[in-house]
Amino acid sequence: MLRWWLLALATLVLVAIAGFAALAWQPSLPPAALPVTAFDPSLVARGRDLALIGNCNTCHTQEGGKAYAGGKPIPTPFGTIHATNVTPDPETGIGQWSLTAFVRSMREGVDREGNHLYPAFPYDHYARVTDEDLAALYAFLMTRRAVRHEAPPPDLPFPLNQRPLLAGWKLLFLKAGSYRPDPARSVEWNRGAYLAEGLGHCGACHTPRNRLGAEIASEHYNGGEAENWWGPPLNASSPASVPWTEASLFNYLRDWDPKHGGAVGPMAPVSHNLSQVGESEVRAMATYLTALMGPPSGERLGRTEAIAARPDAAPDPRLAAGERIYAGACATCHASGGQVPYTVNSLAYHTTLFGPDPRNVIQAVLRGIRPPEGAAGAIMPGYAEMLTDGQVADLLDYLRARFSDAPPWTDLERKVREVREDIPPTSGSLGGAQVESTPDLRRGG
Structure with a gap:
């Protein structure tokens, strides 16, 4: 037997x-x-x-x-x-x-x-x-x-x-089969869903993955990562301090939005590419994605405005070192009330300062920002060679306390060190790789 x-x-x-x-x-x-x-x-x-x-x-x-x-x-x-x-x-x-x-x-x-x-x-x-x-x-x-x-x-x-x-x-x-339109939704919503879920592959960066590297279907658009950057949630759990609307997301996806700013990191070349396709395609994607995030909340916008109106002086002595760095390196542009081109009215408008993951802020401070070659956009120097890991951590502690009502990030100095180790000595910028693109005739490019 x-x-x-x-x-x-x-x-x-x-x-x-x-x-x-x-x-x-x-x-x-x-x-x-x-x-x-x-x-x-x-x-x-x-x-x-x-x-x-x-x-x-x-x-x-x-x-x-x-x-x-x-x-x-x-x-x-x-x-x-x-x-x-x-x-x-x-x-x-x-x-x-x-x-x-x-x-x-x-x-x-x-x-x-x-x-x-x-x-x-x-x-x-x-x-x-x-x-x-x-x-x-x-x-x-x-x-x-x-x-x-x-x-x-x-x-x-x-x-x-x-x-x-x-x-x-x-x-x-791997699930086979082309996209099937939802008959209960509008033509524009379905078009946006088809583009975002298909060629746009938005979930690849904005959905968490399991240990085998596959997207977790039950956490669709619940936040992910790409190239050591945090991809914020694109669903109802979005921590965006200023609620997204179809108009603001359309502006952001193509160029710049006064309330949310512009794309950086791995998202920057995405925005640059989308600026060169038909507006109707991008509007459809914005319609679909904002529907996932739900209707904007007036209460959240009022809370953000109140945070932005706080005095700049650090109320906590432990934040004084970060406040001094902000005053010397950041305030010239970021305390201008949006008067400097490609800056928002206040850092309180930026989603990443409210999110659970500080990597995007660390990347911005260390690398700096510049637009893709030939495009208009934000420019910010990188401070990787000027600030120590401890100073960057002090700055982030201050920014989190001053421009958000979220709890402090933890173990910042270690996280700064890990991001710094991932940046090549001759690193480019947050604008992403300089790649060939079709000239943008709207800008005379």
Whole structure:
């Protein structure tokens, strides 16, 4: 009887292994030459807008590199993934990819050769995109300048560097099927949901992840992180001191809002890209996202105005050191009542000073702020070489107490040190990577 059970168990194990192997194996698709006939210009133009909404240029262009030629390191909790070359180069890019191969990669996370792709490439969102939009995106990428550039392999430990294991991740977390409109919602809301949940992949940064790196569905838009930045919640738990409206979020997503300021960090290139697409697309995204956050509260706005009107002097002697740093390094611009271009009336308007995570404020103080090259925007010097970890912590203690009614952050000096260690010596700015973009004709660019 024991031998029978052992034989049955061994059979089950072999069947399971064979089943997983069948699931993990993906066929290589035949190489395809670029179409002899040119792509329709209107299709390419549509693909251009979709690529901007998807922020494709930011991830697939390394600093100082050619547009879409890959190589940019994407840090993850498991190691570093390098973005691939998506120019039509036949050897190092996607020049031999058919539309079928491209669609498979976007929806199933499998490249032309049959290799599983790491979900740093957010195909769990792209799976929702329609056939028509994928065809337009394909046309746009296939009409970019071909660049021969081999992206470095992923820097991952064993066994995470074994791509077949990703089949198990997909089995657990990848849901097939394009976006289905909600008939109870408006056309604009559905359009915004389609863009935000699909190509925009907003949840990738604004939803917490589990230990396997997948978004936690039950905590949709409840706050996440990207590249050591905190992604604030985009649902009813948003700590924004000034309630978001459709108009203010539209302004923020495209450029600048007087009540909320402008995007920095990983969000800066997103905003820069969205400034170059049709306004109706961005308005639709703003409609969808503000609906998730709920109607604005007048009480919250009144509370923020009261905080902004407080006197600047620190009431607590323990905050005096931070108050002096603020007075010497920050007040010239931030105490101007919004008179300095691209500053809000008060730091009390900034969501991050009310949030549970201080990393965004630390990043701003250490790195500084400048807009993407060729764009107008906020400029702030970085203080990484002028302030010690303790001084930055003192400054943040003061800012939190002076410009919010939230409890103090804890263990700030350690958190400052960790963020500082993550900043390269020749770091750029909060404006994000300088990437190729289509000229913005509205600004004469």
